[in-house]
Amino acid sequence: MLKLKSSTVTADGNYVNWSDSYSMGVKIIDDQHKGLLDFVNEIYDHATGNEEEELAWFKEVIQQAVHYIKEHFTTEEKYMIATKFPGYFEHKKTHDEFTLNVVKSAKDFQEGKRLVLEKFAHFLKDWVLTHVAVMDRQYSNYFWKIATYKADGTLSITPADVA
Numbered sequence: 826m827l828k829l830k831s832s833t834v835t836a837d838g839n840y841v842n843w844s845d846s847y848s849m850g851v852k853i854i855d856d857q858h859k860g861l862l863d864f865v866n867e868i869y870d871h872a873t874g875n876e877e878e879e880l881a882w883f884k885e886v887i888q889q890a891v892h893y894i895k896e897h898f899t900t901e902e903k904y905m906i907a908t909k910f911p912g913y914f915e916h917k918k919t920h921d922e923f924t925l926n927v928v929k930s931a932k933d934f935q936e937g938k939r940l941v942l943e944k945f946a947h948f949l950k951d952w953v954l955t956h957v958a959v960m961d962r963q964y965s966n967y968f969w970k971i972a973t974y975k976a977d978g979t980l981s982i983t984p985a986d987v988a
Contacts, residue, residue: 840869841950847957849965850980851904857897858957864890865950872942879942880934887931894924901964908971908987910964919960923952 843859871882898920905913927949934940971987972980 839866840946841865841954847954849957849961850969851965854897854901854904854961857893857900858953858961860893861897861953862950864893865946865953868942868949869946872946876939883931883934883940883942887935891924891928891931894927898924901961904968905964908964908968908982910967912960912963912967916960916964919956923956 841862843862847858848855849858867886871879873879898917902913902917902920904910905916910916930940930945968982969980972982973986975981
């Protein structure tokens with residue numbers, strides 16, 4: 826194992842933990858973000874330094890991970906389209922670039938190029954948290970601006986809100 830690993834684990838043994846500050850206020854999206862962070866933790870947990878073990882594990886899960894990432898991006902993009910979010914095209918471009926980067930890394934790794942899982946976990950963690958904090962916050966703020974308050978005090982986005 827690399828020295829860096831032990832110094833980056835949180836008190837509860839995770840590499841990264843969910844924080845309410847990451848919340849977008851849309852349950853399905855927040856749940857998917859939590860799932861992405863769980864995947865980052867799983868990658869980190871499998872970063873043993875044993876190239877053979879890492880490759881075997883990575884080959885098992887990478888297609889599921891890519892599918893999950895694409896599903897998450899599709900969910901976000903559907904909400905952006907439905908609400909006429911003005912930053913949709915820029916956001917989609919960022920999603921597409923990230924997906925291509927992950928797919929390329931996976932392909933390179935499967936073709937025998939060395940990919941250090943710990944570094945890959947670090948890359949994913951940084952990207953996800955930065956993307957959530959900056960890009961996703963933009964559509965979250967937009968959703969909150971256009972939402973209608975219901976009688977019980979909760980927010981809802983209705984067709985009238987996006988007309």
